[in-house]
Amino acid sequence: MNLTETATLAADNITLAHRKFTVAKNLSVTLPPGKVTAIVGPNGCGKSTLLNGLARIHAPDTGTVLLDGKDIHVLPSKEVARKLALLPQDNTAPEGLTVADLVRFGRQPHQGWMKQWSRKDQQAFDHAVTAADVIELQDRALDTLSGGQRQRAWIAMAVAQETPLLLLDEPTSALDLGHQIEVFELIRQLAAQGKTVAMVVHDLASACRYADHMVAMKAGKVIMEGPPGEIVSPELVHTLYGVHCDLLEDPATGSPLLVNMRRERSDHARCQ
Amino acid sequence: MVPNRAVASRASFPSRLLTTWLVAGFLLSLVVMASLLYGAGPVSPGDAFAALLGNGPDNAHFVVSELRGPRTMIGLVTGLALGLAGALLQSMTRNPLAEPGLLGVSAGSGFAVALAILFGASNATLTTFVAQLGALAGCALVIAATRVQGLGNDPVRLILAGATLSGLLLALTSMLMLMDQRAADEIRFWITGSIAGKPLTLLSSTLPAIAVGLLIIAMVARPLAAMALGEKAAVGLGHHPGRIRFLITLSVALLVGSATALAGPLIFVGLVVPFIARAFAGPDIRKTLWLCLPIGPAVVLGADVLSRLIAAPSELPLGVVTALIGAPVLLAIVRAGRMPSL
Numbered sequence: 001m002n003l004t005e006t007a008t009l010a011a012d013n014i015t016l017a018h019r020k021f022t023v024a025k026n027l028s029v030t031l032p033p034g035k036v037t038a039i040v041g042p043n044g045c046g047k048s049t050l051l052n053g054l055a056r057i058h059a060p061d062t063g064t065v066l067l068d069g070k071d072i073h074v075l076p077s078k079e080v081a082r083k084l085a086l087l088p089q090d091n092t093a094p095e096g097l098t099v100a101d102l103v104r105f106g107r108q109p110h111q112g113w114m115k116q117w118s119r120k121d122q123q124a125f126d127h128a129v130t131a132a133d134v135i136e137l138q139d140r141a142l143d144t145l146s147g148g149q150r151q152r153a154w155i156a157m158a159v160a161q162e163t164p165l166l167l168l169d170e171p172t173s174a175l176d177l178g179h180q181i182e183v184f185e186l187i188r189q190l191a192a193q194g195k196t197v198a199m200v201v202h203d204l205a206s207a208c209r210y211a212d213h214m215v216a217m218k219a220g221k222v223i224m225e226g227p228p229g230e231i232v233s234p235e236l237v238h239t240l241y242g243v244h245c246d247l248l249e250d251p252a253t254g255s256p257l258l259v260n261m262r263r264e265r266s267d268h269a270r271c272q
Numbered sequence: 273m274v275p276n277r278a279v280a281s282r283a284s285f286p287s288r289l290l291t292t293w294l295v296a297g298f299l300l301s302l303v304v305m306a307s308l309l310y311g312a313g314p315v316s317p318g319d320a321f322a323a324l325l326g327n328g329p330d331n332a333h334f335v336v337s338e339l340r341g342p343r344t345m346i347g348l349v350t351g352l353a354l355g356l357a358g359a360l361l362q363s364m365t366r367n368p369l370a371e372p373g374l375l376g377v378s379a380g381s382g383f384a385v386a387l388a389i390l391f392g393a394s395n396a397t398l399t400t401f402v403a404q405l406g407a408l409a410g411c412a413l414v415i416a417a418t419r420v421q422g423l424g425n426d427p428v429r430l431i432l433a434g435a436t437l438s439g440l441l442l443a444l445t446s447m448l449m450l451m452d453q454r455a456a457d458e459i460r461f462w463i464t465g466s467i468a469g470k471p472l473t474l475l476s477s478t479l480p481a482i483a484v485g486l487l488i489i490a491m492v493a494r495p496l497a498a499m500a501l502g503e504k505a506a507v508g509l510g511h512h513p514g515r516i517r518f519l520i521t522l523s524v525a526l527l528v529g530s531a532t533a534l535a536g537p538l539i540f541v542g543l544v545v546p547f548i549a550r551a552f553a554g555p556d557i558r559k560t561l562w563l564c565l566p567i568g569p570a571v572v573l574g575a576d577v578l579s580r581l582i583a584a585p586s587e588l589p590l591g592v593v594t595a596l597i598g599a600p601v602l603l604a605i606v607r608a609g610r611m612p613s614l
Binding site: 052055056057076077078079080081082084085086087088090091092093094095096097101102105106108109111113158161 | 366491494495497498500501502504505507508509510511512554555556
């Protein structure tokens with residue numbers, strides 16, 4: 001399915017605070033439409049806070065988040081939910097909830113008090129379970145699935161929302177390598193169908209591999225932004241994570257590959 | 273290819289729900305019949321049945337229409353309110369043990385009414401209103417407690433906090449009883465929990481509040497179901513968790529306050545009813561609420577019929593019977609090794 005509808009999402013000079021403690025200051029980020037944006041940075045740099053700010057979970061103290069040019073906190077939440085789907089990190093599901101039950105929740109923004117399950121809801125549901133490849137798992141309870149399958153089911157819920165924008169907070173954080181790739185490839189597929197995706201990724205290597213656009217954060221600030229191939233450098237990696245590394249080009253995809261990572265520069269000299 | 277499976281999986285469950293609902297409704301109608309035929313007044317089941325059909329002796333007619341009839345209706349409404357309130361509280365606090373009686377919502381309501389009785393209140397409308405205010409205060413305390421870091425995630429600790437609150441309120445109520453002998457008798461009778469001999473005016477004074485409570489449930493059932501996916505996921509679906517919590521709190525207070533005004537602070541009903549409903553309905557709160565509609569009244573009325581039969585010709589207070597039934601259920605849930613996560 002190609003999404004005919006598009007939407008733009010941008011943070012305009014926002015400052016986000018937890019209680020009185022400022023986590024992120026004066027951030028301005030625009031998500032490139034139809035692309036996958038990865039927000040990266042060390043633990044505690046404010047990357048999840050930025051994503052939550054973009055998803056209107058966390059209201060900024062100053063500045064505005066603009067959805068199609070309008071303040072996201074002024075727009076009705078339900079209207080926002082028809083343009084922007086969110087996959088939070090700390091999601092939970094009651095015991096025994098099936099994949100089909102979960103995916104159906106994705107249609108709530110399109111339903112009203114009197115508007116029950118419609119034909120259009122069913123079409124969106126069918127599309128979502130197909131896209132996320134969970135058709136065979138529909139009747140299984142979430143707690144009986146593998147981590148990767150469960151995450152695909154959650155993504156199917158977000159797909160059923162039929163939004164042009166999709167935000168994911170560390171979608172692969174608890175998954176092993178095989179399941180990580182399973183989820184990242186699904187995310188790439190969704191972008192290929194026209195969705196604008198933003199995700200927090202703690203693994204820089206995956207971000208280099210799967211993102212079109214990268215937002216590098218440190219200590220609550222965006223220090224660099226652009227395609228991974230252009231902005232990722234040994235200097236950036238050192239600034240972000242305090243480690244030294246060398247860069248190669250992935251022969252298959254052309255994306256940057258981090259190699260020879262180490263804490264001390266002296267090792268570097270020895271290698272040469 | 274795809275759609276058939278999807279449609280099939282949708283169609284199967286509601287029909288199962290309907291079957292369960294019909295079975296529960298049938299059981300409820302049996303309990304209603306039993307409530308009209310047995311106990312409460314010296315009339316045999318046979319005479320009572322004749323009276324229902326419009327025949328039978330005059331005294332049977334009187335007992336059925338003036339004693340057992342109102343008692344049955346009050347039992348139905350009390351069970352409805354407590355069952356729904358329990359299901360709402362459990363869903364909102366994500367705690368299978370959350371129950372108005374155990375968490376101090378009923379005790380708050382009871383204390384408020386005891387206070388009103390001490391100050392000479394006897395008007396049914398006033399009692400209802402005071403009971404609802406007390407329930408609201410109790411409910412607000414519970415919600416505040418679940419917001420304390422860590423407490424909300426631990427079912428047993430929340431119950432301990434609720435038990436502490438209940439204990440305190442009970443002690444305060446006992447203190448009130450020492451202050452005035454006339455009030456003490458009235459409070460003591462009322463606080464045990466009973467639906468015997470309550471006037472129908474009391475019922476009519478609670479109906480508006482119950483109607484509002486039900487309306488709120490109809491409005492927030494869908495967002496409440498989404499809250500089970502986590503607060504952020506609910507926002508992502510376009511809901512307002514703060515608003516939902518407020519409305520649920522209000523609804524629980526209205527329902528529990530009404531039930532307490534009708535029957536006194538009954539414990540365990542709000543635990544047992546959703547527990548049974550969930551066993552058939554599965555994880556979706558909307559289905560659980562539907563099933564609570566027939567199950568709640570059936571449980572309270574069933575317990576009330578038992579309360580008339582166990583020690584016949586005298587009666588046990590309803591509150592004693594619900595406690596006798598509810599305590600083992602609570603133990604069974606706690607002993608089940610791991611608590612079901614809601």
